[in-house]
Amino acid sequence: xxxxxxxxxxxxxxxxxxxxxxxxxxxxxxxxxxxxxxxxxxxxxxxxxxxxxxxxxxxxxxxxxxxxxxxxxxxxxxxxxxxxxxxxxxxxxxxxxxxxxxxxxxxxxxxxxxxxxxxxxxxxxxxxxxxxxxxxxxxxxxxxxxxxxxxxxxxxxxxxxxxxxxxxxxxxxxxxxxxxxxxxxxxxxxxxxxxxxxxxxxxxxxxxxxxxxxxxxxxxxxxxxxxxxxxxxxxxxxxxxxxxxxxxxxxxxxxxxxxxxxxxxxxxxxxxxxxxxxxxxxxxxxxxxxxxxxxxxxxxxxxxxxxxxxxxxxxxxxxxxxxxxxxxxxxxxxxxxxxxxxxxxxxxxxxxxxxxxxxxxxxxxxxxxxxxxxxxxxxxxxxxxxxxxxxxxxxxxxxxxxxxxxxxxxxxxxxxxxxxxxxxxxxxxxxx
Amino acid sequence: xxxxxxxxxxxxxxxxxxxxxxxxxxxxxxxxxxxxxxxxxxxxxxxxxxxxxxxxxxxxxxxxxxxxxxxxxxxxxxxxxxxxxxxxxxxxxxxxxxxxxxxxxxxxxxxxxxxxxxxxxxxxxxxxxxxxxxxxxxxxxxxxxxxxxxxxxxxxxxxxxxxxxxxxxxxxxxxxxxxxxxxxxxxxxxxxxxxxxxxxxxxxxxxxxxxxxxxxxxxxxxxxxxxxxxxxxxxxxxxxxxxxxxxxxxxxxxxxxxxxxxxxxxxxxxxxxxxxxxxxxxxxxxxxxxxxxxxxxxxxxxxxxxxxxxxxxxxxxxxxxxxxxxxxxxxxxxxxxxxxxxxxxxxxxxxxxxxxxxxxxxxxxxxxxxxxxxxxxxxxxxxxxxxxxxxxxxxxxxxxxxxxxxxxxxxxxxxxxxxxxxxxxxxxxxxxxxxxxxxxxxxxxxxxxxxxxxxxxxxxxxxxxxxxx
Numbered sequence: 001x002x003x004x005x006x007x008x009x010x011x012x013x014x015x016x017x018x019x020x021x022x023x024x025x026x027x028x029x030x031x032x033x034x035x036x037x038x039x040x041x042x043x044x045x046x047x048x049x050x051x052x053x054x055x056x057x058x059x060x061x062x063x064x065x066x067x068x069x070x071x072x073x074x075x076x077x078x079x080x081x082x083x084x085x086x087x088x089x090x091x092x093x094x095x096x097x098x099x100x101x102x103x104x105x106x107x108x109x110x111x112x113x114x115x116x117x118x119x120x121x122x123x124x125x126x127x128x129x130x131x132x133x134x135x136x137x138x139x140x141x142x143x144x145x146x147x148x149x150x151x152x153x154x155x156x157x158x159x160x161x162x163x164x165x166x167x168x169x170x171x172x173x174x175x176x177x178x179x180x181x182x183x184x185x186x187x188x189x190x191x192x193x194x195x196x197x198x199x200x201x202x203x204x205x206x207x208x209x210x211x212x213x214x215x216x217x218x219x220x221x222x223x224x225x226x227x228x229x230x231x232x233x234x235x236x237x238x239x240x241x242x243x244x245x246x247x248x249x250x251x252x253x254x255x256x257x258x259x260x261x262x263x264x265x266x267x268x269x270x271x272x273x274x275x276x277x278x279x280x281x282x283x284x285x286x287x288x289x290x291x292x293x294x295x296x297x298x299x300x301x302x303x304x305x306x307x308x309x310x311x312x313x314x315x316x317x318x319x320x321x322x323x324x325x326x327x328x329x330x331x332x333x334x335x336x337x338x339x340x341x342x343x344x345x346x347x348x349x350x351x352x353x354x355x356x357x358x359x360x361x362x363x364x365x366x367x368x369x370x371x372x373x374x375x376x377x378x379x380x381x382x383x384x385x386x387x388x389x390x391x392x393x394x395x396x397x398x399x400x401x402x403x404x405x406x407x408x409x410x411x412x413x414x415x416x417x418x419x420x421x422x423x424x425x426x427x428x429x430x431x432x
Numbered sequence: 433x434x435x436x437x438x439x440x441x442x443x444x445x446x447x448x449x450x451x452x453x454x455x456x457x458x459x460x461x462x463x464x465x466x467x468x469x470x471x472x473x474x475x476x477x478x479x480x481x482x483x484x485x486x487x488x489x490x491x492x493x494x495x496x497x498x499x500x501x502x503x504x505x506x507x508x509x510x511x512x513x514x515x516x517x518x519x520x521x522x523x524x525x526x527x528x529x530x531x532x533x534x535x536x537x538x539x540x541x542x543x544x545x546x547x548x549x550x551x552x553x554x555x556x557x558x559x560x561x562x563x564x565x566x567x568x569x570x571x572x573x574x575x576x577x578x579x580x581x582x583x584x585x586x587x588x589x590x591x592x593x594x595x596x597x598x599x600x601x602x603x604x605x606x607x608x609x610x611x612x613x614x615x616x617x618x619x620x621x622x623x624x625x626x627x628x629x630x631x632x633x634x635x636x637x638x639x640x641x642x643x644x645x646x647x648x649x650x651x652x653x654x655x656x657x658x659x660x661x662x663x664x665x666x667x668x669x670x671x672x673x674x675x676x677x678x679x680x681x682x683x684x685x686x687x688x689x690x691x692x693x694x695x696x697x698x699x700x701x702x703x704x705x706x707x708x709x710x711x712x713x714x715x716x717x718x719x720x721x722x723x724x725x726x727x728x729x730x731x732x733x734x735x736x737x738x739x740x741x742x743x744x745x746x747x748x749x750x751x752x753x754x755x756x757x758x759x760x761x762x763x764x765x766x767x768x769x770x771x772x773x774x775x776x777x778x779x780x781x782x783x784x785x786x787x788x789x790x791x792x793x794x795x796x797x798x799x800x801x802x803x804x805x806x807x808x809x810x811x812x813x814x815x816x817x818x819x820x821x822x823x824x825x826x827x828x829x830x831x832x833x834x835x836x837x838x839x840x841x842x843x844x845x846x847x848x849x850x851x852x853x854x855x856x857x858x859x860x861x862x863x864x865x866x867x868x869x870x871x872x873x874x875x876x877x878x879x880x881x882x883x884x885x886x887x888x889x890x891x892x893x894x895x896x897x898x899x900x901x
Binding site: 304320323333335336337338340341342343344345346347348349350351352353354355356357358359360361362363364365 | 833838
């Protein structure tokens with residue numbers, strides 16, 4: 001099972017017997033493509049006006065051309081791995097980061113059993129990514145390979161259609177902190193007003209007693225439509241922490257499904273979004289407890305300003321055999337402007353009695369009395385509002401144990417608040 | 433006699449589940465056709481506008497699809513239901529005039545006893561028609577109307593035309609509302625004039641007796657400005673192997689500053705499909721309170737709805753559901769905040785046992801402009817064993833920022849510590865479990881009038897008998 005560290009050009013060339021895996025991949029992509037064209041847009045995102053995705057893909061020719069011309073690349077264009085240690089040093093430690101294409105060729109058995117096993121054609125967007133992905137990254141942690149230095153995967157959007165895919169395999173006892181960031185450089189083709197699509201799918205396999213932290217910061221320009229799917233399967237006593245910080249983009253759909261498959265599995269699913277202008281957010285989370293003594297925590301904090309709006313659907317599912325499980329779900333939304341709106345659908349599906357499951361939702365505005373108190377202490381409206389927003393986000397920021405993620409997040413929040421319209425500083429409502 | 437004792441003595445699961453001999457004057461054939469709808473209207477001697485309304489509803493019914501969400505309704509065969517049946521008793525004001533077996537049924541249910549003690553008026557519906565209705569004179573003199581809905585449609589056509597399935601629950605609402613509009617029969621009509629506060633609760637009891645019968649009672653409650661009323665409903669059906677359908681409809685108009693409390697305990701037999709529509713329009717400064725217990729039915733889909741259309745309107749929804757073996761209780765609440773300063777409080781408790789499924793399904797909508805609206809939703813679920821299921825599906829749609837919304841839910845089992853403590857005091861497992869369950873539903877039961885609180889507790893005990901330990 002374990003893959004050996006062989007990543008010189010020569011080794012790469014030697015692994016020429018790739019016919020079989022290529023055939024398999026092509027067949028899978030073809031199936032996915034058919035599913036994409038067959039399937040309808042999911043009902044739950046009806047209000048997000050994503051039908052334009054169909055138009056952008058059209059007959060799929062352009063997407064396929066991009067895919068086919070990039071398949072052979074070692075490290076896909078526009079993707080950078082940033083880490084304290086060099087890739088070679090990491091590899092010596094048992095942490096191997098390669099392009100997905102290379103990973104498939106070198107570890108066909110390992111890859112074939114995993115790629116597409118969690119996300120394939122379960123909905124239209126999953127099928128779209130499965131069919132068209134052209135930049136793929138694989139992270140493989142060998143047994144007991146542990147690192148506390150964040151591995152930062154930086155994606156640059158270079159095309160109009162961007163399809164990224166990642167496969168993360170953590171062998172027993174391993175640990176890694178992975179950060180994803182996405183940006184569009186102003187000089188690229190993306191820098192203008194044209195609509196840009198970014199589709200991302202990740203599959204994470206946390207084998208026994210391994211730990212994966214996956215954090216994402218998204219602060220893309222207004223013309224980007226970001227659709228991401230995250231899937232995680234957690235074996236015994238292993239853990240996946242998801243952290244999603246979303247600030248930018250025109251429309252963001254973020255779907256995360258975690259299966260707590262082994263006894264004692266744990267997951268934290270934390271999310272933060274801060275939207276203004278006409279931004280739309282769709283957050284769909286699902287934690288499925290399939291084994292005993294599993295624990296999940298879902299916490300989403302959102303702030304909506306201007307005309308931004310959000311749809312949230314969170315589900316904690318506890319299956320029949322999953323005794324002794326504990327699920328927690330909470331969503332808080334702060335609405336700063338009269339034109340912003342929020343939907344929330346926090347579901348619990350419990351098929352077992354030996355559990356503890358709670359959830360909560362709050363949707364509201366800034367507390368006028370607290371604002372008044374702060375302003376009576378000499379803060380102006382803007383400052384008071386900022387303090388309140390900081391307080392609201394504190395519970396989330398304190399969970400950001402990865403310093404780099406925390407710094408970047410705080411910085412982006414500060415920037416957004418710097419640009420906060422001043423006419424908005426009085427607490428709303430009051431009329432009756 | 434203490435009402436407590438009467439009810440303890442009269443109600444048992446067998447009483448409710450045992451059918452009487454079918455006594456009817458007219459029985460429609462299986463399934464629904466335009467002719468049946470016309471026949472129902474003719475037999476009831478209805479005015480033409482009501483016939484037109486029924487036929488319109490029938491057309492809507494034929495066009496609409498069965499709802500795809502929630503519980504799977506595909507096993508429900510709408511062609512195997514009898515949509516109208518007229519019992520062999522004329523409408524009466526006097527208890528003595530009822531046929532013996534019908535009288536016995538209601539006696540077992542404690543209706544006359546309840547009336548004798550506290551209730552302002554009692555109506556009982558058996559199969560499709562109301563057979564017994566009365567209202568204490570004191571209220572009649574003040575202009576309060578408590579009448580069989582069939583009679584009211586003819587007696588008070590102006591009020592009926594204005595309110596009957598017009599803006600509260602139009603037939604277009606959904607397929608079962610349309611079905612109801614086409615074949616409705618019996619039910620209760622309450623009118624409380626401006627400023628009148630009815631201090632005694634009014635009560636009705638509905639019962640299906642014949643098998644594969646449909647029960648479609650219509651409850652229309654109009655409460656004028658600054659008036660008050662409390663209305664209580666109980667429902668049951670005997671156990672048959674053939675499915676029955678209950679698609680009732682409740683429309684409540686709560687005038688400015690008025691206050692209405694609607695309580696119901698539904699205990700249909702386990703093979704009943706209970707697809708009920710209940711909705712209230714709540715005006716300025718008015719308060720609507722829904723209190724509901726769902727113990728029976730195979731499948732229940734019931735989501736009382738409050739439309740808060742006036743400033744400062746308020747809705748309280750308090751409900752409890754018990755899902756035992758083979759039961760699927762899909763209940764919840766809907767609240768639309770359509771005016772400023774409106775408040776809603778939803779408290780829901782459910783118990784699932786022996787493989788039952790209990791779901792809370794809620795919808796909370798705050799439209800643009802409903803500033804300073806407040807809503808709190810609270811759901812607690814207790815799962816008694818590891819084959820039972822509990823779901824929570826709340827949905828919140830908030831289009832206004834100056835609001836305060838909260839939702840909380842917990843799901844869990846009876847804690848071993850609590851059980852251990854009680855058992856160490858000498859209680860058996862069964863007693864201890866019952867005591868904890870009683871404590872769990874206490875906050876809701878205490879909102880019910882005494883006899884219903886007793887009935888509810890008794891029903892839950894009956895349901896749980898033999899299921900523990």
